[in-house]
Amino acid sequence: MKIRSPRYHRETPQRYRLEAAKTKSGDVYFPPRVYYPGGQTAEPFKMSDTGTVLTFTVIHTPPPEYSDLAPYALGIVELDGGGRITTQIVDVDPAEVKIGMRVKVEFRKIRTEGSEGLLCYGYKVVPE
Amino acid sequence: MPDVGIVGYGAKIPRYRIKAESIALTWGADAENYKKGLQLKEKSVPALDQDTITLAVEAAKYALKRAGIDGSKIGAAYVGSESHPYAVKPTGTILSEAIGATPECHTADFEFACKAGSEAMYVVYAQVKAELIEYGLGIGADTSQGAPGDALEYSASAGAAAYVFGTKDIIAKVDYTYAFMTDTPDFWRREHEHYPQHAGRFTGEPAYFKHTLGAANGIMKKAGMTADDFDFAVFHQPNGKFPMAAGKRLGFPREKVETGWLVPWLGNTYSGASPLGLSAVLDVAKPGNRILMVSFGSGAGSDAFIFTVTDRILEVQDKAPKTRKQLDENKIYLDYGRYAKFRGKILRNS
Numbered sequence: 001m002k003i004r005s006p007r008y009h010r011e012t013p014q015r016y017r018l019e020a021a022k023t024k025s026g027d028v029y030f031p032p033r034v035y036y037p038g039g040q041t042a043e044p045f046k047m048s049d050t051g052t053v054l055t056f057t058v059i060h061t062p063p064p065e066y067s068d069l070a071p072y073a074l075g076i077v078e079l080d081g082g083g084r085i086t087t088q089i090v091d092v093d094p095a096e097v098k099i100g101m102r103v104k105v106e107f108r109k110i111r112t113e114g115s116e117g118l119l120c121y122g123y124k125v126v127p128e
Numbered sequence: 129m130p131d132v133g134i135v136g137y138g139a140k141i142p143r144y145r146i147k148a149e150s151i152a153l154t155w156g157a158d159a160e161n162y163k164k165g166l167q168l169k170e171k172s173v174p175a176l177d178q179d180t181i182t183l184a185v186e187a188a189k190y191a192l193k194r195a196g197i198d199g200s201k202i203g204a205a206y207v208g209s210e211s212h213p214y215a216v217k218p219t220g221t222i223l224s225e226a227i228g229a230t231p232e233c234h235t236a237d238f239e240f241a242c243k244a245g246s247e248a249m250y251v252v253y254a255q256v257k258a259e260l261i262e263y264g265l266g267i268g269a270d271t272s273q274g275a276p277g278d279a280l281e282y283s284a285s286a287g288a289a290a291y292v293f294g295t296k297d298i299i300a301k302v303d304y305t306y307a308f309m310t311d312t313p314d315f316w317r318r319e320h321e322h323y324p325q326h327a328g329r330f331t332g333e334p335a336y337f338k339h340t341l342g343a344a345n346g347i348m349k350k351a352g353m354t355a356d357d358f359d360f361a362v363f364h365q366p367n368g369k370f371p372m373a374a375g376k377r378l379g380f381p382r383e384k385v386e387t388g389w390l391v392p393w394l395g396n397t398y399s400g401a402s403p404l405g406l407s408a409v410l411d412v413a414k415p416g417n418r419i420l421m422v423s424f425g426s427g428a429g430s431d432a433f434i435f436t437v438t439d440r441i442l443e444v445q446d447k448a449p450k451t452r453k454q455l456d457e458n459k460i461y462l463d464y465g466r467y468a469k470f471r472g473k474i475l476r477n478s
Contacts, residue, residue: 016226049189068176068469091143091175091460107185107226108177119213121181121222127458 008120015122018047018105020083028082049105050128051079058094065111073097077125079105091126102128132257133298133435134291135197136444138190139407140183140269141287141394141454144173146467148282154464155277162282167368171285171395173462173470174271180209181219183288183400184269185226190448191265191290192227196297199227203261204234206251208244208399210317210324211271212237223267234261241315242364243425244268245399249291250431253302256293263294270398275323276473283367285395289403289451299444300410300419300435306347308339309429316427326426332370335428340364340374343430344422348378351434355379358434359417362388362405364424366396374422387412393455399425406435408451415439 013019014031021032022045036042056075073089089097103125110122147170152159162168184207207219220235238244245268252264269288274280314335317324361380363371368391375385388405402423417437424430468474
């Protein structure tokens, strides 16, 4: 499946730099929204590049474009200072991934559109 | 005119490795020839989701951390590599976007075989010195390829090193620069070819040694210095033997070269090679230390720098992962089959 350039481009602040939004009550929204619950306003918030694995699963039968990576761990990571991301957990044997494991965000290639299309980059996490 | 120098530095080495034995076993070669002759024991291998851009971004983030500045302060970002992922689309735009340097940033991708990283440093230094920018990033990064079974397959590896240059809070002042270059056909890769060609033994004396020694002697003459005036020397390291031989011929005792000599365990990271060697030296350098760095790129040429380390080095060394630690710890070894898959060497229908 090919991704359209405008969509990929639109998402780079989040995929490249983890740009989120934080409300006055301290809730972190990633990606930022147009409207927030209760009519709150939010300020731009750069999320941290370290965190903890909140939960994960191991993918053995991935979509075709991720088949070379299987088996891989896919998890939800709670970042230090607020915010959660759904991400691959790489540079580790999936059997060694644990809930509560400390991880660090790294810039990685997320997908490749064959030999002609875009190279799509973004975040993944690795053991800290 | 204020002093110009390195304000922050960062290194990134992938976790994956392959041993010389695994490559030799596949091709019926004698691993000891490479381990003893060329002093190549193992090399780094990029993960399936790592390339020149991702390694450069991680090294740049560490460099910014040590510099203590935000990416938006970077006025120029140059990436030197012979493995830019796109044929047409800059590595530098993706890197600059990832570190938050856009839109007020000048960028260009450099290519000069293994010298492209020091070229990026050279140009960024000149831009800061000309007061065109406050801070700039010069990066050497590669995921180099050696043809299956070729001698290059034992050395071609992956890694990146990034340097922030500026005038404030310098950790290593640039005292002198020097460039030495001729048209020498020792190594090349034509467009659309997967692997480079090299001229065998011609890559030694007329190429590596002529330019490396030419640049080292040239800069020392310019500075009025000899090997005795330096605490460390870093040379381009296509294998373990060449940089040690270059150091010996220039009068450097082995211990002054060993700190930045990573190639026996890292392989040749091409554009990242001498910049990564310099990062390993800065990791342990003390205030007042003087460092000679000489790159080499086939085609062929060398850039030389003389740095003097400042007191601030001690404040930044522990702010990001050190080079030797990345090299020595948390390694994941691959067999040749997985290595071939990681490097796209297995023929498949698309």
